[in-house]
Amino acid sequence: MTAVGTITRAGTAPRTSPGAAQIAGVRPQARPDVRPAGRRLGLGRPIPAAGLLGVVVLVGVWVAGSATGLIDQRVLSAPWTVVTTAGDLIAKGDLQENLGVSLTRAALGLAWGVAAGVVLALASGLSRVGDALLDGPIQVKRAIPNLALLPLLILWFGIGEPMKVITIALGVFIPIYVHTHNGLRSIDSRYVELAETVRLGRPQFVRRVVLPGALPGFLLGLRFAVTGSLLSLVVVEQVNATAGIGYMMELARTYGQTEVIIVGLVVYGVLGFTADAAVRLLQRRALAWRRTLED
Amino acid sequence: MATHAGGLSATPVATGTDVVAGAPAVAVRGLVRAYGEERVLDDLDLELALGEFVAILGRSGSGKSTLLRALAGLDHGVAGVGEVRVPDQVSVVFQDSRLLPWARVLDNVVLGLDGVGRRDARDAGRAALAEVGLAGRERAWPNELSGGEQQRVSLARSLVRSPQLLLADEPFGALDALTRIRMHELLRDLYDRHRPAVLLVTHDVDEAIVLADRVVVLDRGRIAVERRIDLDGARDAADPRFAAIRTELLDALGVERKDVTA
Numbered sequence: 001m002t003a004v005g006t007i008t009r010a011g012t013a014p015r016t017s018p019g020a021a022q023i024a025g026v027r028p029q030a031r032p033d034v035r036p037a038g039r040r041l042g043l044g045r046p047i048p049a050a051g052l053l054g055v056v057v058l059v060g061v062w063v064a065g066s067a068t069g070l071i072d073q074r075v076l077s078a079p080w081t082v083v084t085t086a087g088d089l090i091a092k093g094d095l096q097e098n099l100g101v102s103l104t105r106a107a108l109g110l111a112w113g114v115a116a117g118v119v120l121a122l123a124s125g126l127s128r129v130g131d132a133l134l135d136g137p138i139q140v141k142r143a144i145p146n147l148a149l150l151p152l153l154i155l156w157f158g159i160g161e162p163m164k165v166i167t168i169a170l171g172v173f174i175p176i177y178v179h180t181h182n183g184l185r186s187i188d189s190r191y192v193e194l195a196e197t198v199r200l201g202r203p204q205f206v207r208r209v210v211l212p213g214a215l216p217g218f219l220l221g222l223r224f225a226v227t228g229s230l231l232s233l234v235v236v237e238q239v240n241a242t243a244g245i246g247y248m249m250e251l252a253r254t255y256g257q258t259e260v261i262i263v264g265l266v267v268y269g270v271l272g273f274t275a276d277a278a279v280r281l282l283q284r285r286a287l288a289w290r291r292t293l294e295d
Numbered sequence: 296m297a298t299h300a301g302g303l304s305a306t307p308v309a310t311g312t313d314v315v316a317g318a319p320a321v322a323v324r325g326l327v328r329a330y331g332e333e334r335v336l337d338d339l340d341l342e343l344a345l346g347e348f349v350a351i352l353g354r355s356g357s358g359k360s361t362l363l364r365a366l367a368g369l370d371h372g373v374a375g376v377g378e379v380r381v382p383d384q385v386s387v388v389f390q391d392s393r394l395l396p397w398a399r400v401l402d403n404v405v406l407g408l409d410g411v412g413r414r415d416a417r418d419a420g421r422a423a424l425a426e427v428g429l430a431g432r433e434r435a436w437p438n439e440l441s442g443g444e445q446q447r448v449s450l451a452r453s454l455v456r457s458p459q460l461l462l463a464d465e466p467f468g469a470l471d472a473l474t475r476i477r478m479h480e481l482l483r484d485l486y487d488r489h490r491p492a493v494l495l496v497t498h499d500v501d502e503a504i505v506l507a508d509r510v511v512v513l514d515r516g517r518i519a520v521e522r523r524i525d526l527d528g529a530r531d532a533a534d535p536r537f538a539a540i541r542t543e544l545l546d547a548l549g550v551e552r553k554d555v556t557a
């Protein structure tokens with residue numbers, strides 16, 4: 001029997017007739033436990049460090065382009081120039097200082113925006129009066145691009161830090177509001193029925209059913225909010241800032257220092273990437289109960 | 296009070312605190328429920344004694360769920376009249392286990408109980424889980440359990456409230472045959488220990504005969520047939536008396552004997 005002992009693909013049993021195997025004195029071998037590593041209709045085997053792969057490829061192209069002279073140094077500085085410039089900036093303390101200022105701005109704007117978004121979403125998601133009063137104006141605000149408000153905000157709040165934080169917060173609260181509100185409103189009515197049969201009081205209902213049910217929506221909103229906060233950061237930092245990564249880049253532009261501009265861009269990029277990764281990690285932790293296609 | 300085209304008005308469910316000995320656990324009189332012009336329940340009367348196990352049979356769409364939802368007080372907005380008297384402590388088991396996916400098993404069991412002595416509630420929850428054979432799974436997520444296990448958690452959630460009335464709407468309908476038999480044993484076991492009145496909706500005649508003290512058949516909005524199950528001891532489908540009751544109930548359901556293949 002040649003079939004005995006050959007490795008078979010998952011799903012195809014070895015075609016041994018038991019009678020024949022017994023005559024040969026060999027027991028038919030059990031089918032080897034070869035199973036597909038993942039879901040057949042899933043996304044396939046997880047790639048290690050998948051999030052970084054594309055970035056690495058891109059940097060590789062940059063390195064190769066600069067080394068071969070295909071990329072003009074005046075247009076785009078070589079990666080090593082950027083690295084030494086970054087080193088210099090760190091040695092002088094410029095980078096840390098500006099990064100600190102930028103981070104504080106983004107974090108403050110994000111915190112205020114998230115807080116406002118959550119409070120407004122709860123107010124309008126959990127009460128009809130709140131919904132009637134709040135949802136309309138917020139939808140109107142949503143229709144106006146945040147940056148179109150900038151002139152007005154400068155007139156109202158000047159060009160100092162408050163204007164910058166408020167602008168960021170205004171951009172942040174919209175996605176938080178929209179997704180949290182949607183999460184609150186789309187809770188399965190079967191769970192509401194359950195809550196009635198076990199006689200949950202309203203506070204308990206909100207705490208045990210509504211809030212956890214809306215959490216996926218909130219976290220999705222948070223991902224948009226984090227990206228949005230950095231977007232707003234870039235813009236407000238170029239309006240009369242006296243510190244921050246954007247200020248550093250503006251200054252470099254007037255002196256024609258391409259490499260400093262690129263350092264700034266890389267910092268913005270790393271910032272955005274890290275922040276998004278952090279939210280995704282938070283998402284995975286907080287939604288451990290969910291089995292999704294991603295797992 | 297909302298009136299609708301049919302001239303029926305929605306009435307609230309009367310919950311009586313007075314479960315007097317001798318008084319029935321459930322008393323339904325002249326119950327009417329209608330969707331639009333269609334009277335799903337039409338002048339229905341039903342009584343359950345304390346600790347009585349009653350199964351409701353009926354064709355699909357005959358109004359079994361409508362009746363159960365009326366008893367559970369879940370039919371706000373459905374037009375109707377009539378008198379419904381149920382005990383204070385009513386638990387409902389749904390066809391889907393209806394566990395909150397974001398709460399761990401034990402938290403699901405004690406949902407809504409931690410107002411009254413959190414520690415006690417959790418101990419009672421653990422005991423209830425042990426009773427349904429799920430000791431040690433307290434911290435599992437509902438998603439990690441099989442369909443049968445999820446339904447057992449849902450039973451534990453009902454039991455931990457010491458219900459005087461247990462309402463179950465096809466609780467085993469989504470389970471495979473083998474699991475269903477195990478669940479029958481478990482339910483009967485739990486019933487013997489806790490003795491709530493039970494109203495079990497099912498479309499499975501054998502399930503009704505195996506579990507209930509009395510089987511009622513719902514037809515055209517009323518109880519059309521009532522049958523006391525007077526089989527003593529183990530209820531065996533091979534028993535000729537069992538078969539006789541089955542034939543009788545299938546007739547009441549309008550199923551020709553020769554059509555039954557199972």
Ligand SMILES: Nc1ncnc2c1ncn2[C@@H]1O[C@H](COP(=O)(O)OP(=O)(O)O)[C@@H](O)[C@H]1O
Pocket residue numbers: 330335353354355356357358359360361362
């Ligand atoms: N929410 C509803 N709106 C309109 N008609 C309904 C609704 N719920 C049930 N019905 C109708 O009422 C009848 C009885 O339904 P139901 O009580 O669910 O039957 P059963 O549980 O016995 O299968 C069916 O004809 C169904 O179509």
Ligand SMILES: [Mg+2]
Pocket residue numbers: 359360361464
């Ligand atoms: Mg039904």
